[in-house]
Amino acid sequence: MATGGGGGSGSASNHESNCTQNGASVALFNVPSAALGPSASSPVFAVHREAGVYNWQATKSSLKERFAYLFNNELLSDVRFIVGKGRQAQRIPAHKFVLAAGSAVFDAMFNGGMATTSTEIELPDAEPAAFLSLLRFLYSDDVHISPGSVMATLNTAKKYAVPALATHCVEFVSKHLKADNAFMLLTQARLFDDPQIASLCLDTIDKNTAEAVNADGFTDIDLDILCTILERDTLSIRENRLLGAVVRWAEAECSRQQLPATSENKQRVLGKALPLIRFPLMSVEKFPTANPKPRPNNMDRPRCCLRGEECSINRFQHVESRWGYSGTSDRIRFNVSRRISIVGFGLYGSIHGHTDYQVNIQIMESDKHVTVGQNDTGFSCDGTSNTFRVMFTEPVEILPNVSYTACATLKGPDSHYGTKGLKKITKESATGTKTTFVFFKSPGNNNGTSVEDGQIPEIIYYA
16 A cells, blocks of 8 residues: 555554654654554544544644534544435534533433434434534534524524523624514524513514514514514504505515405405504504505504603693683693603693593604604593593604604683693602603794693603
8 A cells, every 4th residue: 555545554664654744753653563553554544644634633732623623524423413304404423422521412312321322313303504503612612603593503502401502692692683683583583482582572673663674574474473563562663654564564475375465365364463453543544545444443552662661740730720722732842851752641621521622732843843743633521620641643752952842732612721830840750760841932823821821731751
């Protein structure tokens, strides 16, 4: 056999020559060739030397490097996994000792009372990329995951009892979770039954609903996830914009089911999701005739996008009567010391007993004359001097040190009104958070409300 072949003739000179060619010093060994035994000419030894990897250990300066070199390597392997199905399946070599040292599941598989004796193990339900990520971690502590593979890797780490890798996966999701991938990760979290990741995804969707439903992954979700989203009170999006996203989902679902995207088919594929759309929060012109129509059981409670405590301030110290209405808005300007979301006003009602009012409420950014929130609605009162809640369809974000104008245009009989108004009010929430409101008279076309007296006594907000 040629000297480069690896088996050699058994002479010391041939062995020393081969060692020298592979970078090893002959003087270091000083071992008779006979002492090398039959393994020196074994087929495995020959293969390793022919592949140019003899004495590879000398090129690795640390234990981690040596074990990392063995990852996904036939060298010294004593087990192989067939991972995946069909043409996607991969044959992955491994080393029982390394796997058993890092995973109780692998330890039981190879050394337990019912240990397998097979050197080839089929794992048809595993994803090759996720399984390789698991093995790479066991061999080297290196974490190789991506948004597209993190959930499968997390599931594999849990299945094979490698909690350190599972923790890395959760941290990766927390760091990389964004509005544009939240639905993709939520779908995977549901698939792998991981409530922790699902909760993180839902929280991100709550806080960034508009961006999330505009991402490509939204139209790929299934009907159950769509219903889960539509059931949430915590979405931060206007109902008409949410409806537009739902219609896009219905069109995509029609395409998946090879149906024409007609109004009837869109309503058909929406099925149980349709009653979860809060049509009563939208005026009729907000949804096109081609879109799904409201049903009597659609919820009319506004969604609230904030976590936190509902608070309210009342700017008057006394109540009087009477306050009349002629179609002009009552207005009061204000600013706040911190970011909040206003969800509604408390308004005074009739001095004539039980009465129904029609009302338009608005909040405008004063300097820009831009309406940031409004609702055409109504309320019933009982003739008392209490305030009656009138809510926006969605919370209105209010930024600190920006001037806003609160407006209320009522249609109805004379009402109570407030007096002895306060210019500055500081409210402390149950958690100790303080919010300061400062009020100013709103110039221009005003029904008479001022800092001292008038309507819009109460502002309801989330701190």
